[in-house]
Every structure is written in structure tokens, then in C-alpha cells.
Amino acid sequence: MTAIGLASWQRLWGELGAASVNGGLLNQLVAAWGERQRHYHTLQHLRECLAHFEAASMLARRPAELELALWFHDAVYEPTRDDNEQRSADWARASVLAAGCTPEVADRVHALVMATRTHQYAGDDPDTRLLLDIDLAILGAAPARFDEYERQIRQEYAHVPEAMWRERRPQLLRDFLARPRIYLTDAFHDALEARARENLQKSCAG
Known part of the structure; x- marks a missing residue:
């Protein structure tokens, strides 16, 4: 590192x-x-x-x-x-x-x-x-690291009630999925785009 x-x-x-x-x-x-x-x-x-x-x-x-x-x-x-x-x-x-x-x-x-x-x-x-x-490279991280990231984000927003979190967090992630491409450079798009979409879809599905 x-x-x-x-x-x-x-x-x-x-x-x-x-x-x-x-x-x-x-x-x-x-x-x-x-x-x-x-x-x-x-x-x-x-x-x-x-x-x-x-x-x-x-x-x-x-x-x-x-x-x-x-x-x-x-x-x-x-x-x-x-x-x-x-x-x-x-x-x-x-x-x-x-x-x-x-x-x-x-x-x-x-x-x-x-x-x-x-x-x-x-x-x-x-x-x-x-x-x-x-x-945004974290969105295309290996599944274990992405899951850790999701837990870490929830800890940072512990002040947000659970019902509100379950409504708003998937909405934010779906906004990324709706983009024509998440990554703007060809290098990151080629390396991480597919896995990022898999991670986001899994998270949105709960």
C-alpha cells in the first residue's frame, strides 16, 4: 500500500x-x-x-x-x-x-x-x-471490501434512522446504476465498471 x-x-x-x-x-x-x-x-x-x-x-x-x-x-x-x-x-x-x-x-x-x-x-x-x-473505485472493489465499505458508511451515518436509511441508500446507489457509465476514464471503466454494477445491484437488492 x-x-x-x-x-x-x-x-x-x-x-x-x-x-x-x-x-x-x-x-x-x-x-x-x-x-x-x-x-x-x-x-x-x-x-x-x-x-x-x-x-x-x-x-x-x-x-x-x-x-x-x-x-x-x-x-x-x-x-x-x-x-x-x-x-x-x-x-x-x-x-x-x-x-x-x-x-x-x-x-x-x-x-x-x-x-x-x-x-x-x-x-x-x-x-x-x-x-x-x-x-469511486471502491464501488468496483472486490465483494468483501465493498461489503466492508457498506458497513463503514452505515456507521458514519448512524444518526440516520434505519427506515430512512433503507429508503435513501438504495436510491443513491440506483442513481449510479442509471448512469451510462460510472467511470469516466477508459482505464477505470475497463477495470471496474462491470464489478461496480454487480456490487451496486447486490446492495440495492438487499
Whole structure:
């Protein structure tokens, strides 16, 4: 599994053109991903995303920006709020600017994080498409990992009454099934689309 360490952190910021590297920010992010209210949106999910990125980084136009966006895409996560992506994106932009990177880099990273708010994208930016596919790769995971993901999501939304959960969760999953394709890049579509649909159909069937 991809390591989360200071060496890779320093390398990433060097590729972004940073004037300085904030090791304290790394600690803050790791702590954020480890907060108690998280069960799926944890360091496990971050590591899985970084592993998918490592395997598919050659598809990215600006790989360092995409990698940083993955670090921040769920950096703020509170299941009872609906502004997590906005707060995560704002934190990312402020951090990029504080490191001395250009405003253009900061704005692109901000936009990448914000794209995860709806997971719907009709544009042609390869980095946005790849980021969304990486974030949704869990839907095409092996059945055992997908089942674990489903349990983890339910734990995060333990505040939702069971009757409401049984109504709304399948509806969300059916929305993914209704899409012409779940994955926007050919690489992820070819590798995960069929299994993702099998997982989602099984979950919807109860």
C-alpha cells in the first residue's frame, strides 16, 4: 500500500513548485483523516486512493495537483454537515498559497476537490475525470471490501434512522446504476465498471 510519510510529502510539494514544505500540515491532515466520527472516510480510504493514483498517474495532466487534491478531498468530514467539500477545498487552496505556489495551482486544486461534491462531471479535464474515478473505485472493489465499505458508511451515518436509511441508500446507489457509465476514464471503466454494477445491484437488492 502506498506509504504516507514525510519523504513523499516533500517530494509532492517540490513538484508543485512550493517555496516551503509544511511538515506540520502533514500531521494535521493525518490527524483529520483519523477523527473518531469517520469509519469509511479514513486513512484506509486515503491510502486506497493514493494507491490507485500511483498506478494511474501517467493518465494525469498535472499529477502533483491531482495527488494533493486526493489528500484534501475528504480532509474535512462531518457526516451531519453538507459543506465538507467546500471546507476541504478552501483548506487546500489556503495551504497551497501558504506554501508559495501560484494562485493558478491553488485554484486548480480547489476545483478538483470541489468536483467530489457531486461526482458528476461532463467536462474534458483528464485530471478531474481521473480524480472522480479514483474516489469511486471502491464501488468496483472486490465483494468483501465493498461489503466492508457498506458497513463503514452505515456507521458514519448512524444518526440516520434505519427506515430512512433503507429508503435513501438504495436510491443513491440506483442513481449510479442509471448512469451510462460510472467511470469516466477508459482505464477505470475497463477495470471496474462491470464489478461496480454487480456490487451496486447486490446492495440495492438487499
